[in-house]
Amino acid sequence: MQEARGAYVWDLDGDKYVDYVGAWGPLVLGHGDPRVLSAVSDVAKRMQVVGTGHRLEYLAAEAVLEAVPHGERLLWSNTGTEAVQVALRLARAATGRRRVLKFAKSYHGWHDTVYAGMSEDDCDRPAAPGGAGQSTSVLDDLVVARFNDVRLAERLLGEAVERDIAAVLVDPVMSNAGVEAPSPEFLSTLRTLCDRHGVVLVFDEVIAGFRIARGGAAEKYGVLPDLSVFGKAMAGGFTQSAVVGRAELVDQVTAGVVHAGTFNANPIALAAVEATMRALADPSVYKLLEQNSSEFEALVGGALASCPGSGRFNRVGSLLQYVPAGGATGLHGTGGIWTTILEGMLRRGFLFMPSGKVFVSTAHTTADIEATAEALDRLLRTS
Ligand SMILES: Cc1ncc(COP(=O)(O)O)c(C=O)c1O
Incomplete structure (x- = not known):
């Protein structure tokens, strides 16, 4: 990557991604608050x-x-x-x-x-x-x-x-x-x-x-x-x-x-x-974080749910984890179709972690999350 701001990162070609890696955890407020x-x-x-x-x-x-x-x-x-x-x-x-x-x-x-x-x-x-x-x-x-x-x-x-x-x-x-x-x-x-x-x-x-x-x-x-x-x-x-x-x-x-x-x-x-x-310390931060995370769970998790056998997300607050249908096969809980999701979503401009963990921040917008759910829905229907 060459740049990271808010909920987005840009790669060396200048392509933009919605970022759910969140630097593996530090970015509750997004990049560059x-x-x-x-x-x-x-x-x-x-x-x-x-x-x-x-x-x-x-x-x-x-x-x-x-x-x-x-x-x-x-x-x-x-x-x-x-x-x-x-x-x-x-x-x-x-x-x-x-x-x-x-x-x-x-x-x-x-x-x-x-x-x-x-x-x-x-x-x-x-x-x-x-x-x-x-x-x-x-x-x-x-x-x-x-x-x-x-x-x-x-x-x-x-x-x-x-x-x-x-x-x-x-x-x-x-x-x-x-x-x-x-x-x-x-x-x-x-x-x-x-x-x-x-x-x-x-x-x-x-x-x-x-x-x-x-x-x-x-x-x-x-x-x-x-x-x-x-x-x-x-x-x-x-x-x-x-x-x-x-x-x-x-x-x-x-x-x-x-x-x-x-x-x-x-x-x-x-x-x-x-x-x-x-x-x-501003309580509205945690309200927004919860709102974004529950939206992710409902919409992106909903896209998974509409394709039987594709798995689900575990969620505690703004920390989520993909879990394959039938239970985890990898140490981090991955397995199932996560590799297909990871690679397919990357090509569509959404960056996830290989471990299937998802970090949501206050910088994500409802539009970002809706776009993620739509892209996943299309991916699941075509793969
Ligand atoms: C639960 C937990 N403990 C400890 C660590 C180690 O922290 P660091 O990578 O800053 O050394 C990590 C890193 O991911 C972690 O997730």
Whole structure:
């Protein structure tokens, strides 16, 4: 691509696409929101990275903490992968335990310690690495459970002391593995079990945060974790992540827990965070996001439904996932006719992700969504 604005991207030939990739999550407000760009260009002329304290560290932190129900303290990092590592380090330091319970198929960044246990075959078994070149010596740090399987969580966490479990790491909506809403009792049971067995509950909200609700999963599902990891949507298209949560956990960075990074809290990214979070504080943003997302589900999902056997979309807020008829065949929930849709829609000027995930933004218009549905309808009738 050579250019991206609002809900659109332009390729090297100058062809325009309606963009549902949304940079894989950060663009709740679409590409190049003027408030974010103006805040960034303003600070970029004054300073870029200073390696000392600056006002935006506090202003941006206040803007984030205001939105997050359990937001007592915050640490800045660059990427979601880094922030997950910080959260796990805080949990290990607080509990004196080593292992992390994660859920099969769930993605928490590409680091050796969490990019493993990607298959349901790994449940309550030694975790397999997610890819080649990874260290196998860290795999024993993981205990793998199944999302929405309350019984298995009860059994594994009931042995938290014997199994040396420091943290439960959960993406509350399985953003990268089919977009699955938690069952009504799942997150609250994890909360109860973590309290009972002295385990730190960490929500990985790198995709869900500030997208499924302003206050993320804690606001949407009413369950407060000890720590949340945020990234993507927080900085409106710039690079920034954060660990947010209980003061006694986060404050361990002043008492022996190391958290470092040259570009953590750089002014440019934090100008983007402050401007984005102030924009997201307007409730009309989430009304519009919900309206656009439900329109997508009704119209584009309707086009799928009118062609029997072509699949459907799972939706949690503005995050959707194509699911083939008869269930998912791929890790991300893809399979079915998604490749036909992906390629056919690309040729018609609509950009989707190979994984079948769909990111809707406030920049999409009803006309964009109607045009998407019409194009899909024509594609399904001719293929
Ligand atoms: C749920 C989740 N956690 C963590 C990450 C890692 O974030 P990053 O790509 O910024 O390192 C991602 C990235 O897609 C994610 O979706």
